[in-house]
Amino acid sequence: MLGLIKPWVADGLQSRPTFRIAQSHPWAISISIMTKLSISVLSFLATTFMAHAEPTxxxxxxxxxxxxxxxxxxxxxxxxxxxxxxxxxxxxxxxxxxxxxxxxxxxxxxxxxxxxxxxxxxxxxxxxxxxxxxxxxxxxxxxxxxxxxxxxxxxxxxxxxxxxxxxxxxxxxxxxxxxxxxxxxxxxxxxxxxxxxxxxxxxxxxxxxxxxxx
Missing domain, CATH: 3.40.30.10 (Glutaredoxin)
Incomplete structure (x- = not known):
């Protein structure tokens, strides 16, 4: 999310609004990493299975x-x-x-x-x-x-x-x-x-x- 910092005055002039990125929650980062890892592992397993299919x-x-x-x-x-x-x-x-x-x-x-x-x-x-x-x-x-x-x-x-x-x-x-x-x-x-x-x-x-x- 984006947070808006209140404008401030310097030398009598009002600065333009400044934006900052809100700090991400640790649990959100963890979920994102786990999701990417899961997709990578599943993709690897699927590729390996297709390349080395069990003989009938x-x-x-x-x-x-x-x-x-x-x-x-x-x-x-x-x-x-x-x-x-x-x-x-x-x-x-x-x-x-x-x-x-x-x-x-x-x-x-x-x-x-x-x-x-x-x-x-x-x-x-x-x-x-x-x-x-x-x-x-x-x-x-x-x-x-x-x-x-x-x-x-x-x-x-x-x-x-x-x-x-x-x-x-x-x-x-x-x-x-x-x-x-x-x-x-x-x-x-x-x-x-x-x-x-x-x-x-x-x-x-x-x-x-x-x-x-x-």
Missing amino acids: DLQKIELKDIEGKKTSLQAYEGKVVLVVNVASKCGLTPQYSALEALYQKYKDKGLVVIGFPCNDFGGQEPGTLEEIKEFCSTKYQVTFPMMDKLHVKGDEQHPLYTALTGKDSPFPGVVKWNFGKFLISKDGKLVARFGPRTTPNDAKVTEAVEKALK
């Missing part, structure tokens, strides 16, 4: 790539991921071409297709990892990431597929054949599932991918 259950699951190196879906944090169980000797194997085309179309926008070789259906993925890698790259020019072999069902079901298909999944139910597809959002949540015969270039797949990329 799906992102925490340990995987191995086709080279045998440990990895996880957390390596693709911030990207949309299409998980596909693949096989080299299946009637649906030509879907590799459409998967690669989908990957090439949307990879610069944040899509990653990941192939998981699986021998659970008719023994249609019998080869070694080196043979699978060679087959995919030469026959279908696959450039998207490929992982180690795993089981998508049964007693040896991999934890990733337990999470994708189990009772707590938004899309529960056992994988029925090769080339089942699971779409995972940028924040690591399962948002869509497509059956083996739904091709990667099907409108339902591309629409779901585009929606997840927004």
Whole structure:
């Protein structure tokens, strides 16, 4: 608040009014400082949380790539991921071409297709990892990431597929054949599932991918 000091007379002349700032109360200063500190702390915590978001259950699951190196879906944090169980000797194997085309179309926008070789259906993925890698790259020019072999069902079901298909999944139910597809959002949540015969270039797949990329 501003306080007005009474005018005074010097040498017979009245001076102009002079103003002074009233002394602030100590409690007002304390509240102001505490408010500023609180805002700073909250801003820091919010920024830190956003930069180091806790991985989802799906992102925490340990995987191995086709080279045998440990990895996880957390390596693709911030990207949309299409998980596909693949096989080299299946009637649906030509879907590799459409998967690669989908990957090439949307990879610069944040899509990653990941192939998981699986021998659970008719023994249609019998080869070694080196043979699978060679087959995919030469026959279908696959450039998207490929992982180690795993089981998508049964007693040896991999934890990733337990999470994708189990009772707590938004899309529960056992994988029925090769080339089942699971779409995972940028924040690591399962948002869509497509059956083996739904091709990667099907409108339902591309629409779901585009929606997840927004």
